[in-house]
Amino acid sequence: MEYFLQQLINGVTLGAIYGLIALGYTMVYGIIGMINFAHGEVYMIGAFIAVTAFTALGVAGVTFVPLALAVVLLVAVTFTAAYGWTVERVAYRPLRGAPRLAPLISAIGMSIFLQNYVQLLQGARVKPLAPVIRGGFELLHANQFSVQLSYIQCFIILATVVLIAVFTLMIARTPLGRAQRACEQDRTMAALLGVDVDRTISLTFVIGAALAAVAGVMVTMYYGVVDFFIGFQAGLKAFTAAVLGGIGSLPGAMLGGLLIGLVEAFYSAYFSIEYKDVAAFSILVLVLVFRPSGLLGRPEVEKV
């Protein structure tokens, strides 16, 4: 029971991170109907910027954790958002209106490029980061097993909840959110009503990248290590989460992220930690075979 509770906490934390990345996939899919395979790399860049910023602040002697955290978040979000914008501008916008396969190939190319670019600049070795937030609550202690909820897990879960709330509000209430939904349904008509479709799409990438940056900061603090390859795995998992929840559905992405996180945590706890990826990706296969529209997705409707 205690073991189960601990894994539940771990799974929710992991799921929050996957969910934040999955939102980026699902938003972009919703608005331009393509899978942005470079999104995982954008997240990896966010994590690298976080390591760099933490190290720089450490050298500068900033020891007050909330301040350091705020600065790192700001820096990571800003730079990663710029990467997100650039990726769209360079790799996808010129292919707008091209057959669907073209931007997909371009996305895979962008993903390979960003991985190698970071590997060249930062080296292939794992970059460590000393724990920024230590300690935690002991929720339960029984049968020589203590259930821990660390402060960093609290931070990850809380920050995710806040971000999701702000993000949901933005999509539902602001002109930008409305324009995004309008572009999702009929890009031509939105343009005819004066909505700048290109800018709306750019901002979608920027927001997706910003969420991925936060996930990158979190993962850096949680695991304490970063390398150029983390984007590939986390990206695929988040993509699985988005598909599981129903690609194009924002609540679906969060739900999918949470489920993938839980599956991974419980599978590694009760079966085998080496094969946790098998569990996650089996879900991808099962969903694609039995319920391609995902848990909360609508079945694909032919667009005119």
Added chain:
Amino acid sequence: MSAPPLLEVADLEMRFGGLIAVDQLSLTAAAREITAIIGPNGAGKTTLFNCLTGFYRPTGGRMVLHHPNGALALDRMDGYRIAARANVVRTFQNIRLFPGMTVLENLLVAQHNTLMRASSFSLAGLFGLARFRRAERAALERARDWLARVDLLDVADLAAGTLPYGAQRRLEIARAMCADPVLLCLDEPAAGLNARESSALGALLLEIRAEQAIGILLIEHDMSVVMGVSDHVIVLDHGRKIADGAPAAVRHDAAVIKAYLGEDDDAALPPAVAADLRAGQGGA
């Protein structure tokens, strides 16, 4: 007649390979007037709209809009700028609402640019700043006002795609009006409406003409609507203009009758039309 007309189209030409959809077309449309564009299927009416709203780049000719902020060359603008800067807004023959958004949201999307400016790209919207709240209230008021006019206020929160056909048509016009048009292009707004709905549409168009200083271009096959509301009728056939004038004059124009009823000799025409035709030829 000192001020230039709202819209001036000169020698417009649109070719698709060997097909000339619009051929040396010149026309004008005035503000505070309804200009109907009629003609048989394939006459180039919708192509003209597609050129005006940037769907097609014309292969020749000029289109100038005398916007209150200065003259704009529509043939050199594209995409969202035609709606955002030139304020030319159109509706479609087949309805194109945002079916998954509510009726009210459809009207708010049409006011996107005003709201974006007021909200500093949505940042102020997130924090609920006063300036944005005021702009949003004004936008909502405008949307509700138009919903009341087209009798859709009680379905404001339903998804637009769930409305019955006639209501979707009315919503499309209300949405176009919310986008603050200077020139409103309506592509067969009466298509699929019953007689009562068409006459209500006619009344709405007359109301808009009377209240707003905008020009309306109307493509329509329903002659009761065309004859009832237009100030000016332009007839196209095979991409060329074959008649241009007041509704009553165009109705009796020999070339128009030929285009609609074929080129048979007078005997094949109904007696009244044949008489009109002879009278028209005698007059000319």
